[in-house]
Amino acid sequence: MPDDSFFLKDRMSALLELNSLVKRFQSFTAVNGISLEVPAGEVLGFLGPNGAGKSTTMKMAAGFLTPDGGSAHICGVDVAEQPQQARQNLGYLPEGAPAYGEMSVASFLKFCAKLRELSGAEARDAIAKAVERTELGGVLEQPIETMSKGFKRRVGLAQAILHEPKVLILDEPTDGLDPNQKHHVRQLIRDMSADRAIVISTHILEEVDAVCSRAVIIDRGTIVADGTAADLRKLGPGKGKPSSLEEAFRHVTVPVTAQETPHV
Amino acid sequence: MSRIMAIFQRELSGYFNTPIAYVFLIIFVMLGGLFTFYIGNLYERGVADLVPYFTYLPWLFLILVPAISMRLWSEERRSGTIELLMTMPISVWQAVIGKWLAGVAFVAVALACTVPLWLTVNYLGSPDNGVIAVSYLGALALASVFLAIGSCMSALTSNQVIAFVLAVSAGFVFVTSGTPIVLDGVRTVLPEAIAAGLASLSVLTHYDGLTRGLIDVPAVVWVISMTAFWLFATTVAVELKKAG
Numbered sequence A: 001m002p003d004d005s006f007f008l009k010d011r012m013s014a015l016l017e018l019n020s021l022v023k024r025f026q027s028f029t030a031v032n033g034i035s036l037e038v039p040a041g042e043v044l045g046f047l048g049p050n051g052a053g054k055s056t057t058m059k060m061a062a063g064f065l066t067p068d069g070g071s072a073h074i075c076g077v078d079v080a081e082q083p084q085q086a087r088q089n090l091g092y093l094p095e096g097a098p099a100y101g102e103m104s105v106a107s108f109l110k111f112c113a114k115l116r117e118l119s120g121a122e123a124r125d126a127i128a129k130a131v132e133r134t135e136l137g138g139v140l141e142q143p144i145e146t147m148s149k150g151f152k153r154r155v156g157l158a159q160a161i162l163h164e165p166k167v168l169i170l171d172e173p174t175d176g177l178d179p180n181q182k183h184h185v186r187q188l189i190r191d192m193s194a195d196r197a198i199v200i201s202t203h204i205l206e207e208v209d210a211v212c213s214r215a216v217i218i219d220r221g222t223i224v225a226d227g228t229a230a231d232l233r234k235l236g237p238g239k240g241k242p243s244s245l246e247e248a249f250r251h252v253t254v255p256v257t258a259q260e261t262p263h264v
Numbered sequence B: 001m002s003r004i005m006a007i008f009q010r011e012l013s014g015y016f017n018t019p020i021a022y023v024f025l026i027i028f029v030m031l032g033g034l035f036t037f038y039i040g041n042l043y044e045r046g047v048a049d050l051v052p053y054f055t056y057l058p059w060l061f062l063i064l065v066p067a068i069s070m071r072l073w074s075e076e077r078r079s080g081t082i083e084l085l086m087t088m089p090i091s092v093w094q095a096v097i098g099k100w101l102a103g104v105a106f107v108a109v110a111l112a113c114t115v116p117l118w119l120t121v122n123y124l125g126s127p128d129n130g131v132i133a134v135s136y137l138g139a140l141a142l143a144s145v146f147l148a149i150g151s152c153m154s155a156l157t158s159n160q161v162i163a164f165v166l167a168v169s170a171g172f173v174f175v176t177s178g179t180p181i182v183l184d185g186v187r188t189v190l191p192e193a194i195a196a197g198l199a200s201l202s203v204l205t206h207y208d209g210l211t212r213g214l215i216d217v218p219a220v221v222w223v224i225s226m227t228a229f230w231l232f233a234t235t236v237a238v239e240l241k242k243a244g
Helices: A002-013 A054-061 A083-088 A105-115 A120-131 A149-162 A180-193 A206-211 A228-234 A247-251 B002-017 B020-039 B051-067 B071-077 B083-086 B092-112 B116-125 B129-156 B161-177 B180-189 B192-202 B203-211 B215-239
Strands: A016-026 A027-037 A043-047 A069-074 A091-092 A168-173 A197-203 A212-220 A223-228
Touching: A016 A054, A016 A197, A016 A206, A016 B083, A016 B192, A027 A043, A027 A054, A027 A069, A027 A197, A027 A223, A043 A054, A043 A206, A043 B071, A054 A069, A054 A197, A069 A083, A083 A091, A091 A149, A105 A120, A105 A149, A105 B002, A120 A149, A149 A180, A149 B161, A168 A180, A168 B192, A180 A206, A206 A228, A212 A228, A212 A247, A223 A228, A223 A247, A223 B092, A228 A247, A247 B083, B002 B020, B002 B092, B020 B051, B020 B092, B020 B116, B051 B092, B051 B129, B051 B161, B071 B083, B071 B092, B071 B129, B083 B180, B083 B215, B092 B129, B116 B129, B129 B161, B161 B203, B180 B192, B192 B215, B203 B215
Parallel strands: A043 A197, A043 A212, A091 A168, A168 A197
Antiparallel strands: A016 A027, A016 A069, A212 A223
16 A cells, blocks of 8 residues: 555646545445546556446546545546536546437537637637547548447547547447457557546456556445556466456456356 | 537527428418417408417417427437536536527527518508517517426426426416416415416416517516526426436
């Protein structure tokens, strides 16, 4: 465990900070005291079985859900207390990359730019850059509802990076993409990570090696493992000897029922 | 303000991106004509005014305005875009107002499509155009109230059909609460003050004055306070239900 002085220093530079977040749905506690600090330059992977609380945690960090306990700070601004200021520095890709289906990609991004109060030339440049980064140039006039899952995901990504936010929270950014697209998105995340704090959730363990500088495993609403890919490998059944990430994942998480194997 | 405008523009162009807008406009104009000429007997009355049209308009709005408002929020919830919208640097009330204004603008377009009726009575005789202008204003104000009610109902559910039925029911309560049938019934069991209070909430009480060209203070207060109340209720409903 790091000592207190390390913690304080880390807190200064953390762009995203979660302090013992708690979320309950009726009697079910989805998130039970998750604390995290993500400094600039870090790509943090959120791993965990389905229903572990990954998306709920991200929704609270983005200010969509109000936590029942704890707080989230983006660039030092409390997400619940000053939501609008906090969201200026946030790019968020919700689970499933929802977008207005009847809009074309271009008009959707223009709409997002307006909500971000980017005007005129500024908005045009931002849209052009986001379109280039997500390779959407060929489908700008196409209605979003007619596009494939992979393209929709890229539209969601373009929207999230439009305003060059300091904090990026991406819920399953590579879900539904083919291997080439996955590679491309990972490249994009790596390129953007230099001066940003990025959190991605994923079911794909190889993603941890591919893009994440650190990963946490969440199970039943709490963090059960936190560290680099190498750290996580040591948590496997090999008693300190590096095992595969999948073995480590299975070792630290509890299957929901005896019959059900964890979805990895 | 620019954020409200962004929401407004997206929502309004959203209406025209789908055939719903055109279907609505055609039905609105056709039914308006039906009420005016057949049920309202415009010709047989021998008076060149638009009273037949404006008399039936609240009932037309009762059914058709919820069709405009039903998608405002329930569609956001069904498709999950509410998560996108509510994590943008925009406050809930800005989104609520932007969407409601889009509905108002759409009704204004629908009312503008009935201007041929206005021209017709001017051709047939010499109506008091001031009264007609005030009536149009009153109709738009009435629609604003119905839209505010409808947007609240839309925020309560992710199902557009349920939003529609809820909005029609709520609108029906506010239209009929001023009719003699309801008021007389209320008077037999409750004190006069309550009946009067009920009547003062009713659509028809205030709307009748407007169709006679009368803009009185109670009517203006009613429109503003009803709209403000229901838009506020929408904001609360969006906050409470956005995650569900």
